[in-house]
Amino acid sequence: MVERYTLGRKIFVGANYTALTVLSLLCLVPLIHVLAVSFSSSEAATAGLVKLWPVDFTLSSYEFVLAKPAFLKSIGVTLVRVAIGLTVNMVLTVLVAYPLSKEPGKFPYRTAYVWVFVLTILFSGGLIPQYMIVKYTGIMDSIWALVLPGAVPVFNVVLLLNFFRGLPRELEEAAFIDGAGHWRTLWRIMVPLSLPALATLTLFATVGHWNSWFDGLIFMNSPDHYPLQSYLQTVVINRDLSLVSSADMKSLAEVSDRTAKAAQIFLGALPILLVYPFLQRFFMKGIVLGSVKE
Amino acid sequence: MPRVLRSPYWPLHLMLLPGLILVLIYSYGPMVGIVIAFQKFMPAKGGLFASDWTGLANFRYVLDLPDSIRVLKNTVVIAAFKIIVGFVVPIVVSLLLNEVRKELFKRSVQTLIYLPHFLSWIILGGILIDVLSPSSGIVNQFLGWFGIDSIYFLGDNSWFRPVLVISDVWKEFGFNTIVYLAALTSINPSLYEAAIVDGAGRWKQTLHVTLPGMMPIIVLTMTLAMGNVLNAGFDQVFNLYSPQVYETGDIIDTFVYRIGLVDAQYGVATAVGLFKSVVSLAFISASYYLAYRFANYRIF
Numbered sequence: 363m364v365e366r367y368t369l370g371r372k373i374f375v376g377a378n379y380t381a382l383t384v385l386s387l388l389c390l391v392p393l394i395h396v397l398a399v400s401f402s403s404s405e406a407a408t409a410g411l412v413k414l415w416p417v418d419f420t421l422s423s424y425e426f427v428l429a430k431p432a433f434l435k436s437i438g439v440t441l442v443r444v445a446i447g448l449t450v451n452m453v454l455t456v457l458v459a460y461p462l463s464k465e466p467g468k469f470p471y472r473t474a475y476v477w478v479f480v481l482t483i484l485f486s487g488g489l490i491p492q493y494m495i496v497k498y499t500g501i502m503d504s505i506w507a508l509v510l511p512g513a514v515p516v517f518n519v520v521l522l523l524n525f526f527r528g529l530p531r532e533l534e535e536a537a538f539i540d541g542a543g544h545w546r547t548l549w550r551i552m553v554p555l556s557l558p559a560l561a562t563l564t565l566f567a568t569v570g571h572w573n574s575w576f577d578g579l580i581f582m583n584s585p586d587h588y589p590l591q592s593y594l595q596t597v598v599i600n601r602d603l604s605l606v607s608s609a610d611m612k613s614l615a616e617v618s619d620r621t622a623k624a625a626q627i628f629l630g631a632l633p634i635l636l637v638y639p640f641l642q643r644f645f646m647k648g649i650v651l652g653s654v655k656e
Numbered sequence: 657m658p659r660v661l662r663s664p665y666w667p668l669h670l671m672l673l674p675g676l677i678l679v680l681i682y683s684y685g686p687m688v689g690i691v692i693a694f695q696k697f698m699p700a701k702g703g704l705f706a707s708d709w710t711g712l713a714n715f716r717y718v719l720d721l722p723d724s725i726r727v728l729k730n731t732v733v734i735a736a737f738k739i740i741v742g743f744v745v746p747i748v749v750s751l752l753l754n755e756v757r758k759e760l761f762k763r764s765v766q767t768l769i770y771l772p773h774f775l776s777w778i779i780l781g782g783i784l785i786d787v788l789s790p791s792s793g794i795v796n797q798f799l800g801w802f803g804i805d806s807i808y809f810l811g812d813n814s815w816f817r818p819v820l821v822i823s824d825v826w827k828e829f830g831f832n833t834i835v836y837l838a839a840l841t842s843i844n845p846s847l848y849e850a851a852i853v854d855g856a857g858r859w860k861q862t863l864h865v866t867l868p869g870m871m872p873i874i875v876l877t878m879t880l881a882m883g884n885v886l887n888a889g890f891d892q893v894f895n896l897y898s899p900q901v902y903e904t905g906d907i908i909d910t911f912v913y914r915i916g917l918v919d920a921q922y923g924v925a926t927a928v929g930l931f932k933s934v935v936s937l938a939f940i941s942a943s944y945y946l947a948y949r950f951a952n953y954r955i956f
Contacts, residue, residue, distance in 0.1 A: 487933070
């Protein structure tokens with residue numbers, strides 16, 4: 363479309379581009395600053411000389427952080443957590459969404475089941491009862507405490523069941539006529555047709571598990587079992603000195619607290635920063651898929 | 657074959673079974689656990705029903721605590737500001753993005769403003785603590801160039817709430833533009849053509865075509881946001897606050913955490929949590945009902 367720009371329009375366009383550029387930079391600059399600090403020498407960081415580019419470039423903060431057994435261990439816990447948690451989440455999401463996507467005429471118990479699941483979005487027992495149930499079921503201090511309480515992501519179930527309902531019903535009927543049962547229909551027809559939606563939900567679940575920190579903090583008795591974000595909570599936010607070993611103390615004298623923290627913040631965000639550009643499209647689709655319904 | 661197995665529904669029941677069991681244990685179990693609110697709960701006695709019942713004593717105790725009113729007020733004020741500011745900003749930004757004709761620029765902006773949504777409050781909290789530091793933080797250095805004295809943003813009661821609201825909106829505004837941008841693409845282009853024929857400029861087109869086109873989704877997000885009036889954002893507050901700012905920054909969720917899991921006053925903490933759950937249920941139900949009535953929205 364060719365438009366004739368009036369003077370007012372030109373001013374508006376200029377201002378608009380400027381405003382959006384500023385907004386974008388506001389989202390990026392804090393990250394770049396922390397990155398610059400993490401690559402700077404302790405003296406420069408402590409003296410506040412670092413802006414958006416490293417001063418006295420050095421990798422010593424990263425050498426210090428990556429040599430910390432506790433840090434590496436917590437990454438290991440997080441990887442296990444993502445692997446198990448994601449598998450459990452996805453299997454249960456699919457298994458729950460399929461029966462609930464049936465018309466009440468095809469599966470009369472559907473509405474009752476839906477309420478059982480949706481009620482958990484509307485009401486919760488609260489922190490203390492949740493904590494007690496985890497304790498009573500004997501999964502305290504194990505990886506299952508990070509997986510089982512959130513095993514059925516009800517929001518994702520709702521997204522997927524709406525997606526299932528949007529698929530042409532004829533396909534399902536044809537499968538039944540050909541003699542396929544519910545299991546076969548689910549795995550051979552519904553799941554392959556829902557791959558874009560499932561990709562989106564996989565991303566939601568992965569980012570969710572990667573970013574969770576509070577459950578690790580309260581359900582794990584020993585810091586040894588903390589996932590990465592819980593560990594970062596104690597060292598970057600809380601400064602729990604009991605987690606700093608005496609050997610660390612010594613090298614901390616060379617690597618300033620600030621640059622070490624910056625390095626850990628950056629490493630904690632890195633996996634998300636790496637996959638993010640590729641995933642952006644999926645996330646957009648996922649949101650739209652949840653909100654557009656007939 | 658038993659009658660149940662001949663039912664055509666049994667594969668469906670079977671599929672639901674594992675999820676159902678886990679939800680019954682880990683979501684409904686805690687609902688049963690609400691009985692703790694009416695007990696002098698001692699975990700050592702074993703079980704949810706082994707402790708002495710105390711009726712409403714825990715609730716009375718909470719009402720007498722001087723902190724309770726403060727915590728409730730902080731929660732509502734912080735949540736309300738987040739709801740209002742967090743509601744307006746994404747609409748304005750999506751309207752601005754809609755005026756951008758250069759696709760590459762538009763997509764770059766989108767990529768950058770969605771980013772903070774995907775980072776945890778641990779990461780963002782760490783970043784904020786660093787950049788807002790009164791001694792070496794870059795924000796205070798910047799203010800220093802203009803001769804403004806160093807401000808302890810996270811330790812000053814007059815600054816803490818604005819920091820919470822601004823940083824929360826900063827994290828989420830970009831991501832929340834997605835629904836509006838999706839609504840904008842579904843506006844019929846012939847409406848704009850008709851408006852141009854009628855002599856409407858860009859401003860008039862925005863006012864009379866774009867905004868009305870976005871109205872249903874605006875009404876929907878506004879009503880659904882109402883359900884959050886007691887959600888002041890635990891993850892964020894917990895990672896940014898300190899005893900200095902309890903006066904303006906302590907919220908229900910952090911309060912429950914401290915009296916429950918730190919001080920081990922389980923009964924009292926459960927009572928406070930129950931209050932929050934009940935009030936939230938009322939607000940969420942009301943908001944879903946309104947969304948259903950006025951925007952024809954159904955969650956399932």
